[in-house]
Amino acid sequence: MAAILRFRKLCFLEPSSPSSCNEHKKQTAKRDEKKLRENCDAGEDGLRRKGVKEWRCIDSCCWVIGLMCTAWWLLLFLHHCMPASLPGAEPPGVRLRRQGVVALHPVVLVPGIVTGGLELWEGRPCSDGLFRQRLWAGSFAEIFKRPMCWLEHLSLDNETGLDPAGIRVRASSGLVAADYFAPGYFVWANLIENLARIGYEEKNMHMAAYDWRLSFQNTEVRDQTLSRLKSKIELMYVSNGYKKVVVVPHSMGANYFLHFMKWVESAGGGGRGWCAKHIKSIMNIGPVFLGVPKAVSSILSAESKDVAFLRAMAPGLLDSEIFRLQALEHVMRVSRTWDSLVSLLPKGGEAVWGNLDWSPEEDHVCEWGTRKYQQQSKTKGNETDGRHSFQVQEPTKFGRIVSFGKTGSSPDAISSKPNASCGKVKTEYDEVSQETIQRISEERVYTADTLLDLLRSVAPKMMKRAEAHFSHGIAENLSDPKYSHYKYWSNPLETELPEAPDMEIYSLYGVGIPTERSYVYKLSPPGKCRSIPLQIDSSADGSHNGCLKGGVYFVDGDESVPVLSAGFMCAQGWKGKTRFNPSGSATYIREYKHIAPANLLHGRGLESGAHVDIMGNVALIEDVLRVAAGASGVELGGDRIYSDIMKLSEKIKIHL
């Protein structure tokens, strides 16, 4: 203690209390008196001013921090002493284990876009010390430390869609690649843990991590990812007693695996029947089979409803030039080098996504909550009634994926192009002439078909690059030899499923959350350093059955993927023997109603239906576990549908 005291004296000379000053005066020799007096006077001055006793501001600060630290340590200590498991809900794995469900089929997990980790293997000098550290996922600490460097390393080459020279960023591998996105934010971890409870371990569970920025074929070209996956599946098939694998893709992983199945039977050298031999079932979680409208807005203006909302709340924050943020511009520049984003654009054109006046979801009523489902289950018997009552209202025009609502800004206002002084961030918009943008906004409405033209005009390089890898149409005649090209493999509407009659395809997704479906755009207000001329018109609010909010039209879905995209293929496109599914693989739809977590303690909820949180959904985990342990779709209970996916699908008239 004495040492501490002395130390304190050293630092601050005195706690400057008058009493102690006096005391000191008595104690200390006279030679110090002068100095001390000054000190004490200063202290007394401070005291008088503040009217508090003997503490200086800095002392209090230290004191408080010390208190907090101590408390924190104490809590930490208690936390460590706490028994490891708080009594809580029993995980589904434990329950199923007790029921005798044990590991049988090997499981392959295919992560989606964004969730997989990326790590640095070679970089520019600014990335010193980051070798084999995660750039993406994990703590994201580098964003704050060296944002520019980080962005540079994450982007790909604008021409080739591959690595820029001198930079190698590669996907992490193993289960850690996508078990947690950020510390505490699980993606696959819950599912993995429950699988482990019934006996899975790494010899029969594999995370097919890939570089999600690349186009699917390029993952093979650069990293041989598809070959690795093939070899891994074959190995697991053999070493687990010739049991077929259960594949669990999530989000974009569903498209990736579609691509894989075509690849493996043609270019991959597996030959016809490879899928039939090796794959038991594919359990797509929140699949993006037909694309998501969200991809449109992110390519067009690098924003989605969250960003738009943020802008509405705090206008200017995102656009502020003070910190040379230009966050959106950077995001846009980087994300436009990612080919995979293009694979998420809506597929199937107007036939699927609706045209100017029609859309499959047109009589969707946006009254979020449980009421809707109750009503629907009631009216299931007499659909005509419900439909009748809906038609009273004006149908919402979801087909117009991008519409320029209020072209409020005048032409001359926008003509002030960003000047060179802040031209650090070059986006492709700099190369698009003002007239083009004007023309774009005058066109007013874009459907899924014309949308591609729009994107081609605003993002010519990206679309040119990516359209060599992806296609977004509907095949007229699947036997056309051109469909053997790999760019069609990931589009379920332009490719046949492999010949595997025993294979099962599941679509597992959440419903009950408003999901972006189409956008109202406007030209951005002029800004000195703003180079994105378009933005979501967050002021657009309207009745539209309550579906338009903040410039975004919402439909039912899992927050990212509309029901239509996730469910249509299994509800209609592949159901029975269709031309997309010539061997008649069985398809099942399992929907999970979104129930938000009741309180904070539940974290992200055990019954969530949100796009990523659904991976912690107990019912979904149970389904996956049962199938992995050998159950078939029929044994699970076949389809389980809450939304109007069947109705929607019927309205889509494409040749099957």
Added chain:
Amino acid sequence: MPSLRRRRAAAEESVRDPDPDEKNPELRKPRRQRKWSCLLDNCCWFIGCVCVVWWALLFLFNMMPSSFPQYVTEAITGPMPDPPGVNLKKEWLQAKHPVVFVPGIVTGGLELWEGHSCAEDLFRKRLWGGTFGDVYKRPLCWVEHMSLDNETGLDPPGVRVRPVTGLVAADYFAPGYFVWAVLIANLAQIGYEEKAMYMAAYDWRLSFQNTEVRDGALSRIKSNIELMVATSGHRAVIIPHSMGALYFLHFMKWVEAPAPMGGGGGPDWCAKHIKAVMNIGGPLLGVPKAVSGLFSAEARDIAVARGIAPGVLDKDLFRIQTLQHVMRMTRSWDSTMSMIPKGGETIWGGLDWSPEQGYVASKRKQNTSQPENSTFTEDGNIEPKVKHAHYGRIISFGKDVAEADSSDIQRVDFRDAVKGNNFANNTCQDVWTEYHDMGISGITSVTEYKVYTAGDILDLLNYVAPKMMERGGAHFSYGIADSLDDPKYSDYKYWSNPLETRLPNAPEMEIFSMYGIGIPTERAYVYRQVAATDCYIPFQIDTSAVEENIDRCIKDGVITVDGDETVPVLSAGYMSAKGWRGKTRFNPSGMKTYIRECDHAPPSNLLEGRGTQSGAHVDIMGNFALIEDIMRVAAGATGEELGGDRWHWCTMAEATHEERHLLQHDRASEAGMCRLSKLSHQDPLLTDIVTIKSKEIPQQDLTVSVADSHESNSCDRLIYLTTCLIGHKVEVQVQDGSLFSGIFHAISGEDYDSSEPPSKTLIIPATDLVQIMAKDVPVIRDGFLNELQRGKQQELMTDSCISQSRNVEAGRELERWVPDEDDPGCPELENIFDGAWNSTFDEELYTTKLDRGQTRELEREALKIAREIEGEQTLDLHLAEERGIQIDGNIEIDEETRFSSVYRGNHERSYEDIVETVLEDEEMQDVHDRRASKAEGSCVTPTWGDVKFCQQFRDPRRVGRNNETALVEKDAVNQLIMWCSRSPGLQLRFDPLERFVCCQ
């Protein structure tokens, strides 16, 4: 701020409340008040201060550029050498062969997949490797989960602990303690990434075959190697470390064995898929450390700890019983049994003999050239001061026993001794060791046997731990095969013993043994029996056994030899030096083996961390020389190109070091490790004439003549090497098996005309030659230098190597030459110069007198002149060659130009002409393409007048995409660089972004 103050006030109040007297602080006695604030407030204040400072530091640390520590280090210790990855990248080395890492015991991470309730929250957390946080938090739980089942050697029920997969499995053992990380980082520099690197992680606790049974680990490795070979198109380079070497031996046999027991890869799987196996510190013949580990769960470190603080480890206070727990745990791991010394007494030595006999741990001043045979038979008679340690006695009870002559030791056989009653009571049931079953009489009988050699060790372990050995006996074997054709050797238990199994049939494959030397390594132990108390291990290393004589081989009860701190040289090197060298029965296809020894040089200061020249068992993975070797092999080099065997290739060690190793190796040659024999064996076409004064045929010289080699480097090397042997006693083995010994007289690279053999020499033609063995010959290290450095070598050393002081002990006594008395050719010279002589000899007639004071300047002057001469541009091919410019084989020069010694003046094709013409075509195309692509660069147009050459080189990442641009092969670029760097007045400039190399 107000809120803060409020809190403080509240807290203060709560502090003061209990004492109502102090409501009014002004009224308090000053002393009292101080005390109060001092206790709590000051405490808080202090902690706050510390926290703030800590945060500030943390913040600063995070803001610090990551290269900062390096700057600091360099500022203090001078510039660090570039890591090999950076250097080799400049040489345009590129990733070629896929690389497989096989980690050893202990270094691989293990994680929990299913556990008992005490490990509830540890799912997929590391139990082994990483922070080891749970060892402290719940030691018993940890031990329970790390142990395997006693009976099966597999998981205990309800527990699944599995190896971590991926590169993270063993890149760092604990935070900051690298294992593979440095190697991985360097490989990544030349373009490796995860698709071409695979960490063959396996559960190192299991027996090798069980890793396949439980986890399918061998199948995984097979599948991954096949995949990488298929995608890259090149065979894989395997890098096992430590026990990984044994594991990979097992794998190679497994993969070629037919399906039910093996992998069904077929008999040529290894030949098709493996380029090289580069064992790092592989204990191929086991390690004595494993014995002490199994016998009493201790090693030197633990024994030392006990010596320092007796009682701590044995205290029952906290029910720690650490050693007992450790023993119970490690005895359940089958893999530890894979490292029991193999080969029995033949390899590890018997009671009186061991291959390392004569090894001296400390620097030694005596003359080393002792007659070898005398040490064999009459131990101690010749040099009574030096008592040779009996390394063969791996365990001996009592120091006196360890040193006694074998005839003095009274041994009572323990094998049939009846084990006594179970003296263990129930209190220590939780700590299971098999010693409980032995009883006192059993323990005593073990002690009575006194000395255990490598052969006895097995019986001993069988006796004290029958269950464990029974389990392990099904998976491992420790003998030497008499006939490898015996069908029993197809069982998997023999696969990991190099002495009981054949290498696969893969003549193209290469095996490297890379290991450190220069660190005392445990070889044998002195044990003692401790008082038989319950629950304790009845045997301990006797730390009081210290030998203080000149040997100092016994220290703390441990007898050490040279090695890498864990693995003795014998175990790491023997197979490559002898067992597999050439075509032997263990290596029927005759695949090449190379030894690369690394002399241990400890880091000079703390800032260097674990050093870049270390030879220690694990730290060697950060050794730059080793990493460079691995990278070169991975990029396509063969062992021959690396320079074959290297004895101290990683450090420029001072003479004493060298001396020591040479000594030791020559001693080891008694057991058959003769280095020179290897070289001759490699290339039977070498030309030598060996002249030998033979003992068998006295007064006769033998001449040996051999056909010439083609263009083999090793011919020169051999001749060069053998010149060092001139005048030494050698033994020459010839084809028909007979052995000649005599003094080596001459060697010649020319064809010997055998028509009229001289009478007194035995001439041995190279066609007959099998090997030349020489003992106690210092081989200068220059001969083993890296080929790249050979250019710098100024002189060919001939007999100078014998006399050069650094290679012979400095203090060698000069012996007076006494001529044979009856030699008529040797007249009496004694008094030839007696008498008065008037010499007209003037020294300055022949030499320039040196002014002693100016030597420095003169030297400098001479150097300058030399440089000037060397720096002159030459148009003569041969001069260029002399100046170290290497002519690449790719350049087309007609033979006459290349080999003729005639100087034909400038009008002939000179070296530079040749280079030019080679470069010209590509250059022109380059220019063309550069213009087409409008790429700007300072060296777009090459002008031949002012000698400016540019080369565009291939960027590996662009292959396949930019085929249209003219890309020049690596060789041409290398050539340009090499040429440019050697040409004075020209500067090399390269631009990786533009992918251009310019020389201007």
